[in-house]
Amino acid sequence: MTTTVVPGVADVAAAAERIRPYVRHTPVLRAEVDGRPLVLKLEHLQRTGSFKMxxxxxxxxxxxxxxxxxxxxxxxxxxxxxxxxxxxxxxxxxxxxxxxxxxxxxxxxxxxxxxxxxxxxxxxxxxxxxxxxxxxxxxxVEAYNDPAVVAGQGTVAAEIVADAPEVDAIAVAVGGGGLAAGVTLGSGGRLTVAVEPERCSCLHQALAAGHPVDAEVNSVAASALGATRVGDVTFGVLSGSSVRSVLVTEAEILAARDRLWDEFRLAVEPAAAVPFAAWLAGAVPGETACILLCGANAEWTP
Missing domain, CATH: 3.40.50.1100 (Rossmann fold)
Known part of the structure; x- marks a missing residue:
């Protein structure tokens, strides 16, 4: 029987030192939207246009x-x-x-x-x-189902905690779960809100079933969130932690993407707008939440 290796907090700290010479420490933007405080982590400004680096x-x-x-x-x-x-x-x-x-x-x-x-x-x-x-x-090199990949993704949460300690929840988009798992490890115990499109929801279905299962992939955000099955490594982290799973509609995703442009002049791909869609819908708890804008690799004109 194969044992799944699950990374820990120390692995995130080690990853941060390892990759520091090559990645950008991306900024945060504090704002007030609809009368509520909000922190945006501008990870779409990362080298290669996404957190994947x-x-x-x-x-x-x-x-x-x-x-x-x-x-x-x-x-x-x-x-x-x-x-x-x-x-x-x-x-x-x-x-x-x-x-x-x-x-x-x-x-x-x-x-x-x-x-x-x-x-x-x-x-x-x-x-x-x-x-x-x-x-x-x-x-x-696995896209998400690898302890080293998950630990690397967790370094973005460590930056959020350092730059915006007031944040009490971090909302992230989910494909195979690597980013959400990394954020859970690197956030210092803050709530992770894992957000998926309704028609691209392998984590949501895995949590309901109690184990990874195959899921439909049919969303405007599928090029970035199109995993058919959450990884064993990522599921091992997310199923054993305090994680809230949220689903959003296609219309909510596109409206959130457009609002990021209209209000902040932030041009992101649909996947990056997924957690903002959940926040706009009132599905992200906390006094001050952070929305992680994960990528901007799309040709899009508002």
Whole structure:
């Protein structure tokens, strides 16, 4: 029987030191919206345009450096792995589904990786990538189901706690759960509000079932949140912690995205607006919540 390794708080602290030379300490923006205080973590300003850079770097800086890197991605993770591999001088191959947005595909190639299109869904691209990674000297970098990746993502929460200690809840978008799990570890005991689209909700369904299950993937935010099944590592963290699972509609996501632009001139991809949609709907508790804007890799004009 395989035992799932679950990262801890110390792993997040170690990751922060490991990746510090390569990532940005992204700013927070304090605001008042609809008469309520709010903190926005502007992680969409991170290198590669999303939080994924943190986990990819920590994974590649942990253990022996591989001869080549292989991964599968709906877009943001692939851009991050391609960039992290380039920083370390390691060739990278990124498998993507046919549904990957062209803007993300271009960024993967621009970062220096070889792009391979495989299948219609992320799961099919991942299967092809795992097969390719069987080559000696190659390493497969998981998008979320890896302790080092989760620990790397948790460094964003450590920054929030340091810069905005008044925050009592952190709302994050969920795909495979790597960011939510990392935030839970790095937030100093604050409530994690894990938000998903109604039609892209593998964590919500896993928590209801008591174990990871396959879920539908059909959302405007699917390129970033399109995991069909939450990972064992991420589920191990999230199921054993104080986490609130929230669902939002497609209309709420798009309205939240538009409001971020209209009110703050923050241009983010739909996935990044998912937690803000939950906050606008009153589903994020606390006196002062933080909304983590996770990415901006989309070609969008309001």
């Amino acid at each position: 943190r986990g990819a770097l920590n994974a590649l800086l942990t253990g022996e450096r591989p001869e080549q890197v292989v991964t599968a991605s709906g877009g943001n993770h692939g851009i991050a792995v391609a960039t992290a591999a380039a920083i370390l001088g390691v060739p990278a191959t990124v498998f993507v589904p046919a549904t990957v947005p062209e803007s993300k595909a271009r960024r993967i190639e621009a970062a220096g990786a070889r792009l391979v299109r495989a299948g219609e869904r992320y799961a099919e691209a991942a299967a092809a990538a795992h097969k390719a990674a069987a080559t000696p000297g190659a390493r497969y």
